[in-house]
Amino acid sequence: LEILVTILNENDNSPVFAQTNLTRDVPEDTKVDTAIVAREELSATDADLDTIYYELTTTVQDTDGYFAIRGVNNPEIYLQKALDYDKFNSATLLLYARDRPVTSPEQAHTATATITIVIKQSDTRAPWFLPCSCLHNDTSVCISSPYSGRVNIAEMSTDPLLLEPGPIYAVDPDYTIRERIVYSIVGGNTDGVFSVDADTGNLTMNKIVTSPDSFLLQVMATQVNSVRKYSVATVEIKVISKSDYPPYFEKGVYNGTVFVGLPQRSFVYQAGDPSTPLVITAMDKDFPDV
Known part of the structure; x- marks a missing residue:
């Protein structure tokens, strides 16, 4: 008598992630469609040899839509939308692995992996002259006003000139990086009357002015790590007759x-x-x- 026994594989095992907690640092200027976490690091296994179905969600408000998986059976996480450090600098993603499709009426076993994304600010913006005002409450754009000052005719000032609304000063708006800024006069400095200190931005005189006139200087602030990251501010200097007496x-x-x-x-x-x-x-x- 020959008895043939067939053993049926019962779905009694849950998918298993090799790592249930991962952290990734992602530069702010990462290109869209770049892989953030490889498929091999996120693939789950199932002792029942079932096909694994994946789903990705986010737990942090306003971070939905930035990260996605390649497909329901491919858990590779990629960047779906350009990042902005000023909007958020971290996200927590939950990756679900199921041994049945989400729409299946059959009972499914599920495993969960947590992926923490840390956004690193990139050096993407040119210097800002201060003070400045954000445009339409957008902290990524800051508009500064021209500087202005006065010097007396036929008089040499040895101190840095007093300007309005304040001294020449620029910063790297990528504030976690804070690249060093250097200053130079790139226009309007007729006869080389003025100099600007490369490190401090202080504006001083090289020689006296003998006629009532005005200067419209163009002062450039440049990041030392990249000459392509620069901004230019206007400085108006009026030449006036000296006033010794109050009215x-x-x-x-x-x-x-x-x-x-x-x-x-x-x-x-x-x-x-x-x-x-x-x-x-x-x-x-x-x-x-x-």
């Missing part, structure tokens, strides 16, 4: 008269002389003929 009023007290019922912008008249408008006069000894 003063011709009188210490002025008395005037107004009439009830007059419309706005009506004259105020001198007290005691209702036919003569009140005139307030200021004088300046620096300008005796004015």
